[in-house]
Amino acid sequence: DVVMTQSPLSLPVTLGQPASISCRSSQSLLYSDGSTYLNWFQQRPGQSPRRLIYKVSNRGSGVPDRFSGSGSGTDFTLKISRVEAEDVGVYYCMQGTHWPPITFGQGTRLEIK
Amino acid sequence: QAQLVESGGGVVQPGRSLRLSCEASGFTFSTSGMNWVRQAPGKGLEWVAAIWYDGSNKYYRDSVKGRFTISRDNSKNTLYLQMNSLRAEDTAVYFCAREWLGGMDIWGQGTTVTVSS
Numbered sequence: 278d279v280v281m282t283q284s285p286l287s288l289p290v291t292l293g294q295p296a297s298i299s300c301r302s303s304q305s306l307l308y309s310d311g312s313t314y315l316n317w318f319q320q321r322p323g324q325s326p327r328r329l330i331y332k333v334s335n336r337g338s339g340v341p342d343r344f345s346g347s348g349s350g351t352d353f354t355l356k357i358s359r360v361e362a363e364d365v366g367v368y369y370c371m372q373g374t375h376w377p378p379i380t381f382g383q384g385t386r387l388e389i390k
Numbered sequence: 391q392a393q394l395v396e397s398g399g400g401v402v403q404p405g406r407s408l409r410l411s412c413e414a415s416g417f418t419f420s421t422s423g424m425n426w427v428r429q430a431p432g433k434g435l436e437w438v439a440a441i442w443y444d445g446s447n448k449y450y451r452d453s454v455k456g457r458f459t460i461s462r463d464n465s466k467n468t469l470y471l472q473m474n475s476l477r478a479e480d481t482a483v484y485f486c487a488r489e490w491l492g493g494m495d496i497w498g499q500g501t502t503v504t505v506s507s
Contacts, residue, residue, distance in 0.1 A: 314492030373492035379437035
């Protein structure tokens with residue numbers, strides 16, 4: 278199984294400041310079709326997960342452009358350019374390249390300082 | 391708008407069965423792969439099972455193989471998860487989610503399953 282490792286697990290951020298979350302996979306997520314199936318999800322308190330980013334760097338429908346994804350191979354990053362109060366929650370990376378099983382990172386809890 | 395609504399959760403004793411349903415609307419269910427994902431209390435997300443758009447292929451995580459069955463009825467726009475021989479460690483909120491481009495773009499609100507004597 279592909280292990281997804283996120284860091285940090287807790288991220289206190291001041292409003293208006295940038296934030297960055299790292300996700301590393303135990304093997305390359307580059308698929309034979311040339312795509313890399315790495316996703317980022319946001320789960321606000323008491324809500325269902327919401328997809329932010331698919332295929333490393335593509336923002337989902339309605340996702341603000343302050344969210345961006347980057348990376349390749351085994352190393353990926355989610356960046357928030359300026360954190361807003363509504364960004365509080367837990368962020369997960371997920372790989373859909375080597376499955377089953379589909380695997381998620383442990384989650385990173387973002388809070389406002 | 392696209393929506394998924396789960397139902398069927400509840401409190402059940404260890405060893406018993408439960409069937410979850412997920413009704414889809416606002417998108418073409420019959421051409422969409424679907425997943426079940428669960429979240430134990432205070433824990434992270436865990437993929438459970440997936441099914442192709444036509445039901446021809448099904449996949450499970452090891453810990454539920456032989457106990458859980460994913461299925462779908464495209465005429466009813468509904469996804470199912472039959473859960474047998476339930477264990478305490480199956481206690482979780484169960485989400486259904488649509489597969490899209492190697493990820494999951496539409497999620498339901500979840501249904502809670504509690505396995506306890």
